[in-house]
Amino acid sequence: MSMICDMATSRPGADGSTGLHARLVETLGMAICGGELPPGRVLFIDELVSRHAVSRSVVREALRVLASMGLVASRRRVGTQVLDASLWNVYDPLVIRWRLATGGRIAQLRSITELRTAVEPQAARLAAARVRPIDASELVTLAGRLWAAGQDGRMDDFLALDIEFHHRVLTASGNEMFEHLHQPIAEVLSGRHAYGLMPSHPHVDALQMHADVASSIQRGDGERAHDAMVAIMNRTMDETRHLWDMQSQSTTPA
Amino acid sequence: MSMICDMATSRPGADGSTGLHARLVETLGMAICGGELPPGRVLFIDELVSRHAVSRSVVREALRVLASMGLVASRRRVGTQVLDASLWNVYDPLVIRWRLATGGRIAQLRSITELRTAVEPQAARLAAARVRPIDASELVTLAGRLWAAGQDGRMDDFLALDIEFHHRVLTASGNEMFEHLHQPIAEVLSGRHAYGLMPSHPHVDALQMHADVASSIQRGDGERAHDAMVAIMNRTMDETRHLWDMQSQSTTPA
DNA sequence: ATAGAGTGTTAAGTCAGACTTATGCAAGGC
DNA sequence: GCCTTGCATAAGTCTGACTTAACACTCTAT
The missing domain is CATH 1.10.10.10 (Winged helix-like DNA-binding domain superfamily/Winged helix DNA-binding domain)
Known part of the structure; x- marks a missing residue:
């Protein structure tokens, strides 16, 4: 570097x-x-x-x-x-970090998770059109290792691989604004892990969706990559939605 | 204030x-x-x-x-x-502004436009679920005025109303990160206007799409609002894609 | 000839005092 | 009661001095 x-x-x-x-x-x-x-x-x-x-x-x-x-x-x-x-500049990396570390955690978590539901499917679609073959291959390999770590219950490995997987998709999208979201997304994924918000064993369906994203990107099938990532994001929303539903939504209209 | x-x-x-x-x-x-x-x-x-x-x-x-x-x-x-x-922090409002004013203009324009294709449809969907009735009504009114300004060829009015329209949708989404994108989006819309990148008369189809977004949001039909906004974003991409296709894509893999 | 240790120079980092300037607020006049 | 004016307040700017981190060079040992 x-x-x-x-x-x-x-x-x-x-x-x-x-x-x-x-x-x-x-x-x-x-x-x-x-x-x-x-x-x-x-x-x-x-x-x-x-x-x-x-x-x-x-x-x-x-x-x-x-x-x-x-x-x-x-x-x-x-x-x-x-x-x-x-x-506040809610995109500033330090503002994001401070809010995730303080009382603004839930609001920030929800904001970023909702942003992910918009961005990551589109990133997957663009990645399918733009990814270099070598990177697509590595993505498929990464999905395989993700599967193995998930099946074995090696959650630390799984987390690291999951972060890397989403980072690679954002990077492969070829859009710098998508790519720059990888750091706050990594912090959110790390935070979910630290707060015990991830299942102890990822469901085989979730693992399959990651594989679908990777193989669709490799095959250049943007629609399918998009839909597979939508499925991942919907599952993520389902797993985390209760966090903010439990408290008054400061950003939801009264 | x-x-x-x-x-x-x-x-x-x-x-x-x-x-x-x-x-x-x-x-x-x-x-x-x-x-x-x-x-x-x-x-x-x-x-x-x-x-x-x-x-x-x-x-x-x-x-x-x-x-x-x-x-x-x-x-x-x-x-x-x-x-x-x-x-660089590509989400920093000043960095965005400086790049739009200098040689990084095309790269920044493309980044934001692609980000919009991800964010605004999802914002429309969320807005349909969360919008307050009074705000939905104002959005429909705004779409009507947009139509009139477009039909009359009053492009300055059209621009201001278009910016306001997208701002309101982002705000109604209830997501602070979506809402904070309104400023760079406004600058991009203003820039397109200043560079003569908008049609002198918006096509009636584009005007109809805005009306569709507004009425779908008012009716709480998230899917339809999403699809109408996708149509707007696709049209926007079609109108601006040639700008960056004309030059070497710095963020596209070689 | 090369690698590691030591040292000096360089530039940023920090401190403190002085002065300037914008402006908020209170008082006085009408 | 409202408008004008003046003053106090706090930030903004300047300058000199000192500290400190660390880069780069030199010397020595292998």
Whole structure:
């Protein structure tokens, strides 16, 4: 991997770096997404300097980054105000991560899962038309290993393979916006696993659907790949829908 | 609109603000997205201070924001390096805007248009299940006005109504990630209009499809709303596909 | 000749003080 | 009660100093 790509991990919080900037962005971001700093709350630079024992420039730089994510907005004479959740950039990888780690988890999980139902079938269709033969072959191989891991109940392997499978489909779609969704999708899949939301043994039907997606993509059958992925997404929705049905839907009209 | 929402416009460049920070973010962001600062190029803080006649803290804050968008990465002793386009956050509203305004226009246009073919049909389906009656009624009204503007050839009105129509469908879907796509979609629709990529008179079939979406949503017929929106998106793809077919597809596998 | 260790230089990161500027809010006048 | 004005407040910007991470080069041992 070239150095140009290596350097991307220097994003605040992205690599667990311990720089003051990255830590403050993480601390404030989590506090905002978790509701500890609720919308409307006004923050002052000098107060944050004292509370977090860092210099003014560390605070200012952190607030600039949070503002670009839509979490806060600064105004002269007023201070820096925490914004309503509806203004947050829900596609920012860190916002997604913070919400999945805090009280916004269910809302974020539902948002991404619904987005997946739209995106992944279409990605499968495009992949069937654009995939390189070598990548299609690897996808079929991946589906085979997924099957074996599922049958054996090796859930850690299954999770890793499942993430890789969906990543490969998104990449093969040839659409950069689809491809960039792989990281939040990976986090959602990891989260489902961590929260015990996946069956202890994937149903053989689910395993077959993944195989269908792979072989349809390999054969260039976009419609069939699309439909097989729709089936996977419908099953995923059925398995996770109860999570948000159990609580008031903040984004569902009253 | 409450002050909490008002303050969101303080994002750098979002409101044409003339602060030094916002201007530098815009200048560097456009230069990077436009290829004037190509991937691999190393920037030094002191050089940027001289070239742009601003202080070090203005430069540092701007680079922090650009780094959070994935456009650059700073490393001690090395400098700040422009990253490969594959690492940019393609969902960041400013990155989208800069690419639409520079050489990345066609790639971004294609990405968003393909994303729309995935998202908007699903949004229409969800909207049918979730829309409030008052909003459904307004959507039908909007479709009627769209029809009239299209028939009369009032293209400015047609554009504004078209943007509003798609925005309302995305909002009615009840999914925040769908809703947040309305801004880049609006920019794409505006861009198509500005580049003369829309027919001077929308075909009556296209007008009918919008009416179908609206009435299906009002009747709660998700499948029909979905299919009508698929028809709109297919037509949109047919009208714009030649733009990227004319040039080497950077995201299509070789 | 090559690999590893050590060191120095380089650039970012952090700190602190000073000054500027936008603007919100309160007071006073009409 | 409303409008204007002035002041205080907080962010924005500038500058100098210092710290620190780490890259690159040199030297030594094998």
